Amino acid sequence: MTDTAVTETGVKDGPLVIAGREFRSRLIVGTGKYRTNRLMVDAIEASGAEMVTVAVRRIDLDRTREEGILYHLDPDRIFLLPNTAGCYTAEDAIRYARLARKAGMSDFVKLEVIGDEHTLLPDVQATLQAAKALVDEGFKVLAYTNEDVVAALRLEDAGCAAVMPLASPIGSGLGLVNPYYVREIKRRLEVPVIVDAGVGTASDACETMEQGMDGILMNTALAEAGDPVAMARAMRLGVEAGRLAYLAGRMPKREWAVPSSPTAGLLA
């Protein structure tokens, strides 16, 4: 899985552990917006992800044969993380989370409460309110949030199993716009920090993992790629490269040059 590159070097790295559940892959992918279900399944395979997000929606009763996600994904092979996408209030998010749990997969939920239709940025106050309620009901809450250190701390205090700051807005592909703040969130929290949303290409994934993040969640970057399966592979390598670079420890940045070749022994 994702650890391949890391283990080859002998560098020690444990699994991603969320609420006691272990994942070898640090890449979590969404299942939305693929041109075909076949592409989605193949992209998930190529990504090496062990956990994928799904949404809860009304069944379309006008269609002759309903194509729910469970016709394409085997929950025994891949861990399904239901989201509360599309919710604008804490009440709605709680309702969706309860419906998702009743589907019988697990207590895990990706909590997402949107505060603004244009940017899809989270309503942090409503997210916190919903997180508290869901934690009280025994949910393992993975909370999508801003790259806001204080909000992240509050969500951890509320009992969230993981905190998921954005790299940039959902579906934007703008990459990691605020590496300093996500680094600070990682430094301050004990629960896993998973960057969710905004990663556009493999270099974004690599850069994000170089900040020491525990994982990345992405959807549009794969689904809207020219070749989603190839991009899934690229993202897997990007995540591995970034993780390994983080563990390796990068050289310091200097604003001056230091020669790589000996200065002694130059010809007179």
Added chain:
Amino acid sequence: MRGTGTIEVTVNGVVREIEGGRSVRQLLESLDLHPGLVVVERNREILDREQYDRIEVEAGDVLELVHFVGGG
């Protein structure tokens, strides 16, 4: 009276006429839905799968039938 006449219920936002006296399971089957892949919310209360046989759909019920779809 069980099994007689039709009743009006709202299913996923649309008013439908269905046979009276049907259980939730019978309703799902009449809609060609696999009960194991559907979560049912009846009048804002989420049902357990074990209740599908026991609970009868009543006139005026508001039912939401949901499942997992692709999402991020």
